[in-house]
Amino acid sequence: MTNLDFSGGYDLPIAGRPVKTVETIGVSNTMSVSAIDLHGLKPIMDKQEGEEVRAGEALFHDKNDARIKIISPYNAVVKEIRRAERRLLIEVVLEVKDKTPNKVIEPVNLEKIKEEELVQALLKTGLWRLIRQLPFNIVADPEKRPKDIYVSCIDNEPLYPDLNFVLKDRIKDLALGVQLMKKLTRGQVFLASAPSESEIPAGLREIPGAHHIHAVSRYPSGNPQLQCYWVSPLRKNDVAWHVNPQDLLAIVDTLRSGILCEDRVITVCGTGISNRRYVKAPLGSPLSTLLGKESTDGMRILAGGVLTGRQLKADGFSGLYQHSVQVLPEGYEREFLRFMRPGSDKPSYSRVFLSSLFGGSEYAMNTSINGEERACVQCGACEEVCPTEILPQFLFKAALANDVEAVQELGILDCSNCGLCTYVCPSKIDLDGIIKTSANEILKEGLV
Ligand code: SF4
Ligand code: SF4
16 A cells, blocks of 8 residues: 655635536437547548448547547447547547447456457457556557556546545446456556545455555545656656546446446536536537536536636537536636636635635636736746646746757656646746647657
């Protein structure tokens, strides 16, 4: 067992929490399969608009490894292929023709399955995409084996699902999932849980075969990149993998039954809506179903949280890895940066607002950042809050100068993309966005 504490981190006291009752939502008439969330994948389409697709057939695959394919969970027709600038594939929208669950593989014996059979089963079912590699947070390479695998049962990004609540009746299956992951590494399977024994589900900390991490609750302690940095750092050319516990349960359920499990428990919340709750729904569910009759005029909708989420249009769908849909009122003082960052009425990290005198309050934030980007004033707030000992104020400058050597020396590969440096910066510099763009360039050019 390892206790994990770290310097930096910060809990954003944002209002708009969901109530802890789970509403179950089935498959909608229109569903989406996300491509934009699959970092590092170069999608090649296997189906075109108007074509029929059967459950288990590939919709698209990775240009670099055709075995990594993304399958259709349903018998459906490809209704729309959504792309962004430079034909970047965002998602494939399906018109579902048959909502009954579909068998996509023969059931496997989870206790007896061998390493190579497991890899093949995950590739065949398209579930391989749920396993991601550190650094870069990209879809894992089936040819490599990781130093360690992380399963983090803490998700403390603001307003994300409480995993103690979500996982409480699934500990036995989670233990099976850990045994599966052990077949894929000669190293450790690290299982992280929250610090308080009273909060975590019975049996979680006794799951055999895992190396247990007891982490402090401060954001972003649930982040696998942060856990890797503090618990078992990577040497040059090492990789680690991570898989979300809900995704691991979907792997267990699918391989055991042969029927593709797409359901996840997500939060639908934020101060922009009133019906804030937990929802069990298939991945890629339409916002029209998740948000129901809520008006989203003048609102910003996010797949994910306010620190790391991506913006959705009103006709969008829930994301692949982001187990939260959050709605916040727009602040119209200034058009927002690349991504969401809560601003007005914000609590004061730097204690410049009165709010800093009143601890424990939660704030109904909107999307305004209250000002323009200015030059760095060397206040050190980003360095103070960074949970992986990076100096973001130097790293972002090296990134803007395209100095590949300097950004690596400054620890760009340790960045957990927690978004805190951007949030606290009084000069409104999108540090996290600049660092992410630089990391993507390094990945694209193969410069590590
Ligand atoms: S550099 Fe910024 S985004 Fe990266 S870990 Fe540090 S605070 Fe988080
Ligand atoms: S928080 Fe912003 S202004 Fe302060 S040192 Fe970091 S980059 Fe500079």
